[in-house]
Amino acid sequence: MSAPLDAYAPALERARTHAFAWLASVAERPVGPSADADELAPRFAAALPEEPTDPAAVVDELAALAAPGLMAMQSGRFFGWVIGGTLPAALAADWLVGAWDQNAGQRYSTPATAAAEEAAGGWLLDLLGLPAGSDVGFTTGATMANFVGLAAGRQDVLTRAGWDLDRDGLAGAPRIRVFVGEERHAVVDLVLRYLGLGAPVAVPVDGEGRILPGALATALDTHPGPAIVCLQAGNIHSGAFDPMREAVDAAHARGAWVHVDGAFGLWAAVSPRWAARLDGLDTADSWATDAHKTLNVPYDCGIAIVSRPAVVRAAFGVHTSYLMADDHGPGDPHEKVPELSRRARGVPVWAALRSLGRSGTVGLVEGLADAAAALARGMAAIPGAEVLNDVVFTQVCTSFGSDERTRRVTRRLIEDGTAWMSGSRWHDRDVLRISVSNWTTDAEDVRRSVDAVARAAAQEP
Structure with missing residues (x-):
């Protein structure tokens, strides 16, 4: 038996009421929380009841317990980190995604969410000026979006070096060196740890944190062999962008894969006012950004873009007898991110872009x-x-x-x-x-x- 509507309605109505009350308060409430986690933890951790509790009462209790510990991150006066608020269409779409409860990893089983994400991916490539036909995947955030791009780079440079990563693993493989600017975001080093690639080679930067292309070329020449270069679109302090065309040219001339960490700054490419600062962005091999940062969709949603679909699908694709794979065209969503089962994170992106249009973005x-x-x-x-x-x-x-x-x-x-x-x-x-x-x-x-x-x-x- 499918769950009847009346099993959901009271709890959802209470959630709606509390959500509206929260949104109404954001404009004038103090931005920061009034209680810390140490104060809240024992309140949440009361003894688990022996008997079931009415779902609507649970929602009321959750809202009351959480209230003093909420940060008004949607506030127009929140500038603590690049987090973003929530566009109305994107928030509403996220509610629908939760209600639909689709495991959005396959085109065959969830065609609606797959189609929406593919459309959003096409719009993103167009808006950002990136190569048509690139694979676009929706991850949990920029950390995993960077993971996707750098994993694709790892797959590509080892394959070109004659090493079968899938069969032989990393043990004994040719050493991959990853070249980064001295002021890269710490998440890049974190992802390299995840990928087993070790500490990167830090390349000198200018006073705003932009990598120096000449120094990059020298570093690549000093360390020959399989290489990945990670550039930055949006320094976390200055906001500056690496000189893309010169840096990509230097890297490609030496056979390196080029990935761009553009967690918030990649979005500058949509603006005629800012796009010139990212000249050459489209010549890189992979890109990472967030939708919950600059685009203002709900948490969590990163965007991973890889110019060569065959490479990223080789890194993340899974083929078994019980998965009804899509062997043509855009491929299955799970082939583009490190999640076989996944939430339809791209649907709020579709809603945000459809709501804004080109001029609004x-x-x-x-x-x-x-x-x-x-x-x-x-x-x-x-x-x-x-x-x-x-x-x-x-x-x-x-x-x-x-x-x-x-x-x-x-x-x-x-x-x-x-x-x-x-x-x-x-x-x-x-x-x-x-x-x-x-x-x-x-x-x-x-x-x-x-x-x-x-x-x-x-x-x-």
Whole structure:
């Protein structure tokens, strides 16, 4: 017997009520949580009841327990990390994905979600200016999207070196060296650990964190053999982009696979204003980005793009008698990501892009950059503050003199609750780091946030 509607209706109605109440509160509530995990853990961990509890009552209890520990990450005044809010169409589509409960790994068994994801993938390639016919997979986030691109690179360079990775594994294989800029995101090193490739070769960068193509060429020449180059679209502090065309040319001339970590910055390619800074992006071999960052779809959704479908499908494809494989055309979704069973994460991406259209997607990206520029101007006007980076895309780093004062200002700001910005360390200095990623951020949010930082700075002379 299928579950009757009345088994779901009361709990879903309560969830709807609590969801609407939360969304209504975001605009004015303090951004940060009012209780930490140590306070909340014992409340959640009360003795498990012996008897069943009404589902609607469980939803009410969950909402009440969680309330003090929720961060208003959708707020227009949340700048702590590049996380993004939730576009209305994307949130609604995510609710449907949960209700449909499709195991979206196969085209045969779940054709609707497969078709939506394929359409979203095609739109993404078009918007980002990446090669038509590339495989697009939807992962849990940028970490696994980078995993996909670098795993495809590993598969390709070893195959070209005459090594059968599937049969023989990594033991005894030719050494693969991975070349990265000195200011790559730490997730790249994490993924290399997952892949068994070891620590990368760090290549010098300029003052904004951009890799130096000449230094990359020298490093590749110094370490001959199978190679992967990982470039960056969006430095986590400066927002800067590696010089794609020069770096890709240097890498390809030496037989390297080129992967681009573009967790948030890859989206700059959709904007005529910013695309020139990514000239040559399309000549790389694989790319990784997030949809829950700049595009503002719900957690979790990364995007992995590989220009050579045969390579990524060789890395992740599974063929058994009980799986009804799609042996032609776009392939099965599970062949493009490291998950045989998977959620239909690409459906909210389809909804977001269908809702925004081309002009709306460009406007979203450029609006985030405009808000970052306005925040940088506001920070620079605060007495004793210094903006340390050129405002490139959506990141702003500010110092308030000494490291100790910068830390105090950051703590004071978080305690104030009006805005949330994270502390970090860049170029051997403590900084207040601003990451603009929410579609809701407007001029009033910028004004209130700058005023909050100014108050914090005035209280910490």
